[in-house]
Every structure is written in C-alpha cells, then in structure tokens.
Amino acid sequence: MDTTQITDAPPPAPHIPAPEQKRAARGATRPGDRIFLGLSRGSGILLLVIMAAIAGFLTYRASIAISKDEADFFTTFEWNTQLIPPKFGIAVLVFGTIVSSIIAMVIAVPIAVAIALFLTHYAPRRLSGPISYVIDLLAAVPSIVYGLWGALILVPHMNGLYGWLNDYLGWTGIFSWQGGAPRSMLTVGILLAIMILPIITNVSREVFRQVPQMHEEAALALGATRWEVIRMAVIPFGRSGVISASMLGLGRALGETMAVATVLSPTFDIQASLLDPGGGTFAQNIASKFGEASELGRDALIASGLVLFVITLLVNGAARMIIARRKEYSGANA
Amino acid sequence: MSTAIAEKRPSTLRGASLPKWAPYAIAAGSVALGLGISAAAGLNSSIQWALMAGVLFVLGTYVIAARVEGRRQAKDRVATALVWVAFLLAVVPLVSLVWSTVSRGVKVLDFYFLTHSMGLISDSEPGGGIYHAILGSLEQVALATLIAAPIGVLTAIYLVEYGRGNLAKAVTFFVDVMTGIPSIVAGLFILSIMLMFDMQPFGFAGSLALAILMMPVVVRSTEEMLKLVPNELREASLALGIPKWRTILKVVLPTSIGGITTGIMLAIARIAGETAPVLLLVWGNSIINANPFEGAQQSLPLYIYQQYANSAGAGAAYDRAWAASLTLIAFVMILNLVARGIARWKAPKTGR
Numbered sequence: 001m002d003t004t005q006i007t008d009a010p011p012p013a014p015h016i017p018a019p020e021q022k023r024a025a026r027g028a029t030r031p032g033d034r035i036f037l038g039l040s041r042g043s044g045i046l047l048l049v050i051m052a053a054i055a056g057f058l059t060y061r062a063s064i065a066i067s068k069d070e071a072d073f074f075t076t077f078e079w080n081t082q083l084i085p086p087k088f089g090i091a092v093l094v095f096g097t098i099v100s101s102i103i104a105m106v107i108a109v110p111i112a113v114a115i116a117l118f119l120t121h122y123a124p125r126r127l128s129g130p131i132s133y134v135i136d137l138l139a140a141v142p143s144i145v146y147g148l149w150g151a152l153i154l155v156p157h158m159n160g161l162y163g164w165l166n167d168y169l170g171w172t173g174i175f176s177w178q179g180g181a182p183r184s185m186l187t188v189g190i191l192l193a194i195m196i197l198p199i200i201t202n203v204s205r206e207v208f209r210q211v212p213q214m215h216e217e218a219a220l221a222l223g224a225t226r227w228e229v230i231r232m233a234v235i236p237f238g239r240s241g242v243i244s245a246s247m248l249g250l251g252r253a254l255g256e257t258m259a260v261a262t263v264l265s266p267t268f269d270i271q272a273s274l275l276d277p278g279g280g281t282f283a284q285n286i287a288s289k290f291g292e293a294s295e296l297g298r299d300a301l302i303a304s305g306l307v308l309f310v311i312t313l314l315v316n317g318a319a320r321m322i323i324a325r326r327k328e329y330s331g332a333n334a
Numbered sequence: 335m336s337t338a339i340a341e342k343r344p345s346t347l348r349g350a351s352l353p354k355w356a357p358y359a360i361a362a363g364s365v366a367l368g369l370g371i372s373a374a375a376g377l378n379s380s381i382q383w384a385l386m387a388g389v390l391f392v393l394g395t396y397v398i399a400a401r402v403e404g405r406r407q408a409k410d411r412v413a414t415a416l417v418w419v420a421f422l423l424a425v426v427p428l429v430s431l432v433w434s435t436v437s438r439g440v441k442v443l444d445f446y447f448l449t450h451s452m453g454l455i456s457d458s459e460p461g462g463g464i465y466h467a468i469l470g471s472l473e474q475v476a477l478a479t480l481i482a483a484p485i486g487v488l489t490a491i492y493l494v495e496y497g498r499g500n501l502a503k504a505v506t507f508f509v510d511v512m513t514g515i516p517s518i519v520a521g522l523f524i525l526s527i528m529l530m531f532d533m534q535p536f537g538f539a540g541s542l543a544l545a546i547l548m549m550p551v552v553v554r555s556t557e558e559m560l561k562l563v564p565n566e567l568r569e570a571s572l573a574l575g576i577p578k579w580r581t582i583l584k585v586v587l588p589t590s591i592g593g594i595t596t597g598i599m600l601a602i603a604r605i606a607g608e609t610a611p612v613l614l615l616v617w618g619n620s621i622i623n624a625n626p627f628e629g630a631q632q633s634l635p636l637y638i639y640q641q642y643a644n645s646a647g648a649g650a651a652y653d654r655a656w657a658a659s660l661t662l663i664a665f666v667m668i669l670n671l672v673a674r675g676i677a678r679w680k681a682p683k684t685g686r
Contacts, residue, residue: 036579040492044505114420142607225410255516257610305522316514
C-alpha cells in the first residue's frame with residue numbers, strides 16, 4: 001500500500017513524475033489525509049454497525065424469548081411471563097398502538113396542515129414569524145412534561161367531553177363510557193396529537209413555503225379566491241410533503257413512551273370502547289412492565305420492542321422515500 | 335379627490351361583499367351563543383362551549399357569506415374561519431401546558447430545591463429536591479455528547495467532503511432511519527447488551543443510549559451546515575497546496591462552526607428530555623451518586639416520572655414533579671434560545 005513513502009517528506013515533491021502526481025492529488029495519500037479520511041469514513045461505518053447491532057441484538061434476545069413462549073407471539077391476548085409455561089403475545093399492544101396512533105393522526109394532521117396554511121398564507125406577517133418560532137420551541141418540550149400535563153391537567157378536563165360523547169354517540173359502542181377515569185385510548189390519542197402537532201406543522205410549513213409564487217399568482221390572476229388558490233396551487237404541490245410530515249409524526253406517535261405511560265391506565269385486554277380505560281401500547285408496556293420483569297420477562301419485552309423497531313423503520317423508511325421522490329421532480333423551486 | 339369618492343362607492347364589478355368587521359362580529363356572536371347554550375343546558379366544561387362556539391362560527395360564516403357574497407366567496411370565508419379555528423384550537427393546549435408548568439412549578443422551586451436530594455425524604459412527604467437528578471442528567475448528557483458529537487460531525491464531514499458511491503448512500507439512508515428510532519428501542523438495545531454481560535444499571539449505559547439517539551440529529555444538522563460553506567473557500571485553500579484534511583479543519587469547520595454548535599446544542603436539548611432509555615438503564619436513585627460508571631443514578635426526566643408514578647397522588651410529589659418539569663423546560667429552552675442565537679450570530683456569509 002505504501003508505495004509513495006512520503007511520510008517523512010512533507011513538502012510537495014515537484015520531482016514526482018506527472019502521472020504519479022496526478023494520482024497523489026486525487027487519492028488521499030498524505031498521512032494526514034489518510035488518517036482523516038479513515039476517521040470520518042470509520043464514523044460513517046460505525047453508524048451502520050450500530051444500526052446492524054441494534055437489529056442483531058434485539059433479534060437475538062427476542063428469539064430466546066419467543067422460543068420459550070408457549071403461546072403464539074403475534075396473536076395471544078395475555079402477557080404472563082411468570083407462568084410455567086410462560087404465555088405472552090403482542091396482539092393487545094398492536095391494537096393499542098395502532099388505535100392510539102390513528103386517533104392522534106386523525107386529529108393532528110388536519111389541524112397541523114391548517115396551522116401551516118395559517119402561517120404561510122393567512123396570518124399577518126408580523127404574527128407568523130414569532131408563532132413559527134414558538135412552534136419550533138414547542139417541538140423541543142420533553143415528552144415527559146407532556147405526559148405530566150396530560151395526566152394532571154388534560155385527564156380531569158376530559159370528563160365533560162367523555163360524558164357528552166357518551167350521551168350523543170354512546171350508541172355506536174365506540175364512544176360508550178362506563179364512567180371510569182378518562183385514562184383511555186381517546187385521551188392518549190388526543191395527547192399524542194398535541195405532541196406531534198409541532199413537528200407536522202413545521203415540516204408542512206416548510207413545504208408550503210416552497211410553493212412557486214408564480215403558481216399562486218397565476219391562480220389569483222384567473223380570479224380564484226384564496227381558498228381556491230390553496231386548493232389548486234398549494235395543496236397539490238405540497239401533498240407529498242404533507243404525507244411525509246405526517247409519517248414522521250406517526251413514527252413519533254408509535255414510539256412515544258412516557259406520555260402514554262403516565263396517562264393510560266393499562267390493562268392487558270382490548271376495550272371495544274375508546275373511552276373505557278384499558279389496552280396498552282408497545283412502548284408503554286415496556287416502560288411499565290420493566291420494573292418487576294424477570295430475565296425472561298425482559299427478553300419478552302425486548303421481543304415486543306423489536307416489533308416496534310420494525311414498524312417504525314417501515315414507517316420512517318416510507319416517509320423518507322416519499323421525500324426523496326419528491327426531491328427528484330420538484331424542479332419548480334428554481 | 336374624485337378617486338377617493340369613487341372608492342367609497344360599491345364597485346359594480348366586484349359584487350356585494352361583507353364589511354370588514356363581519357368575521358369579528360360573527361365570532362363574538364358565536365362565542366356568546368355558545369356560552370348561552372352551555373349555561374342554559376347546564377354544561378360546565380370549557381371544552382364543550384369552545385367546541386360549540388367554533389362550530390357556530392364556521393356555520394354562521396358560511397350562511398351569512400353565502401347569502402350576501404355567493405357560494406365561492408362563502409367557501410373561501412369558511413376556509414379562513416376553519417384555519418383560524420384550527421390555530422386557536424391548537425394554541426389552547428400548548429398555552430395551557432406552558433402556563434400550568436410555570437404556575438405550578440414555581441411553588442417549590444427555590445435554592446433549597448435545587449441543592450438537595452431526596453435521600454432523607456420519602457416520595458409522599460414535602461421537602462427534598464432535585465440536586466441528584468440535575469447532577470445525573472448533566473453527567474449522562476455530557477458523556478453522551480462526548481461520544482455522539484465527534485462521531486456525528488465526522489460522519490457529516492465524510493458525507494459532505496468525501497462521500498460518494500454506495501457507502502455514502504447507505505450511511506445517508508440509515509442516518510435518516512436512525513432519526514426515527516423510538517427512544518425506548520435504543521434503551522432496549524443497550525439493555526440487551528447489559529443482559530448479556532449481566533451488568534447492573536449505571537449512568538454511562540444511559541449515556542450510550544442517549545448517544546445513539548443524538549448521533550443522527552448531529553449528522554443531519556452538521557451536514558446542512560457544511561453544505562452551506564461556499565466551494566470557493568475550499569478551492570482557494572486547495573489551490574494554495576494545503577492538504578484536504580487541513581482545508582477541512584482550518585477552513586471548512588471554522589466557517590460553519592456556528593451552525594454545527596447550534597445543531598449539537600439542539601441535539602443536547604432533545605436528549606436531555608429523554609426518559610425511556612434512562613428508565614431502563616439508569617434505574618433512578620433517591621440519593622446523590624456522582625459516579626456515572628457505577629450504581630444507579632437519577633436524571634431530571636426520570637425524576638419527574640417517578641415523582642408522578644411512585645407517589646400515589648401525594649400533593650408534595652406532584653409539586654416537585656412540576657418544579658422539576660419547569661427546571662427541565664427552562665434548561666431545554668435556554669439551550670434552544672442560545673443555540674438559535676449562535677446560529678444567527680455566526681451564520682456563514684454566503685455572499686448573497
């Protein structure tokens with residue numbers, strides 16, 4: 001490898017023949033360059049190794065747990081790692097995670113898009129700057145603070161809404177309420193919606209800001225109202241951006257631990273009604289069962305974490321692919 | 335003079351339009367009506383009357399505008415109304431969050447609270463403080479930063495200055511994917527290693543998990559900053575015969591150091607609030623443990639959670655949880671504000 005041997009000759013040697021010099025200029029042959037390239041490339045490779053190690057270690061521990069599981073891991077409705085033989089499965093967690101995330105998305109996405117439109121197209125400019133700044137800051141509020149607020153402030157305030165939903169929509173079954181504390185999937189979903197609102201708003205706002213001025217002005221010149229401009233020029237341009245922003249928010253909602261763990265009063269079964277306390281999510285289940293878990297219990301929790309890992313990988317990967325595809329064809333920014 | 339008079343006359347081209355104060359009047363009317371209905375029906379939840387007022391506002395706007403201005407304008411006004419309602423709806427919880435944290439947090443937040451631990455106090459009694467949690471948080475976050483910041487910055491340098499081909503593409507993709515790893519999964523990963531070697535919880539394990547969460551954030555922000563450095567600077571330096579690594583160290587990094595610092599500080603702000611990995615790996619401790627390499631430690635977010643969860647509803651514990659939340663939010667916000675200040679102050683001059 002060390003054919004040039006210039007470790008002891010720092011001054012650039014003019015007597016090297018021309019082709020040699022050309023190669024020296026292109027590749028990293030100076031020791032400093034070689035070390036630096038090695039370090040930076042090594043860090044990049046280290047990141048890949050960490051990702052592989054996460055997948056590898058989780059899979060290994062999960063396989064230990066699943067091999068001892070006497071019930072089917074994906075379809076069992078109980079979590080008894082202490083039993084002999086142990087029986088546990090993630091069906092309840094899959095249900096709870098999906099339901100709470102869907103509630104969060106249904107609430108958060110329209111509101112976030114509306115706020116992004118508000119900031120880019122409706123708000124007076126003097127207002128929109130500071131509000132964007134505040135939303136940036138809100139995205140940084142730690143999730144445990146949202147959790148504390150949700151458990152101590154939001155939960156008591158939900159009683160009225162729950163009673164109202166039960167009175168008028170109780171007949172659907174989904175919104176019936178037996179009068180327990182409102183620590184249920186609906187409250188969790190609402191809290192998650194509040195938490196992911198800032199991030200969806202931020203990304204959507206950036207997308208809407210990139211809408212070519214020409215498109216909007218052309219629509220206005222044709223006599224469109226402001227809403228028609230948004231429907232015809234802004235939304236079509238920003239659709240994929242909004243989708244990927246929503247998926248980033250979804251990724252966060254799926255993996256949220258503390259806010260769910262503080263608000264939900266978990267049981268290991270599926271409630272037909274969104275208002276009755278019960279159910280659980282992957283992350284919440286790990287956090288609340290971890291304390292008293294045995295060795296097998298921890299492995300079982302790691303197995304459920306692996307499923308969560310795979311789900312979030314898929315969601316995030318899809319979001320990134322949408323963003324990347326959009327980069328290719330949005331030449332309109334120029 | 336004549337133009338001013340002409341403007342005052344309703345233009346025949348534009349059709350009838352509502353006066354400027356109409357939206358405010360409709361808003362006031364619907365709030366009053368919403369309050370009236372809730373008072374009449376004996377509802378006492380503020381969520382209910384606010385929802386009702388919002389619905390009334392949207393409906394009222396559509397009906398009135400459709401009668402005066404026509405359907406298209408009415409739709410436009412409804413969209414405007416909906417956007418405003420959505421904005422106000424979102425502001426309410428966020429303001430409530432900040433307000434309740436501040437107003438309840440200041441109750442027990444004083445010098446004593448910041449300088450004492452929970453060593454002699456059980457979770458249900460008043461008194462005690464968060465000194466051990468602040469100490470643990472600072473140590474864990476500092477160690478995580480020491481690991482993640484160099485790796486993150488070097489990876490970004492690789493991607494921007496060297497990276498071409500499949501390795502760079504793979505790194506870019508997995509950095510993106512890594513950004514989305516739930517914090518509890520990072521915790522489980524370190525936990526599975528600890529289980530393998532039969533280790534007890536300690537502070538540095540938490541730092542490792544936090545570092546995993548921090549790296550992709552640092553890579554992303556540093557990458558953006560390095561891309562902002564004008565290529566002319568690199569070319570000028572290389573043309574003087576300076577090796578590439580010295581060009582990067584002496585030209586590229588100093589130019590973008592403000593932005594990189596900002597990115598790292600924002601990443602610190604993000605991991606400082608992480609609870610889940612700390613819960614799994616550091617375990618929590620009510621006494622002061624200054625050694626992050628041995629024994630369970632405490633951290634601020636974990637302290638908040640444990641005060642909430644282990645206190646069985648004692649008011650004193652809730653007060654402490656709020657005060658710790660306020661401390662944590664203040665720490666995160668100050669980091670954010672300083673970071674943004676640095677970004678503005680040290681922004682690279684791109685010549686535009």
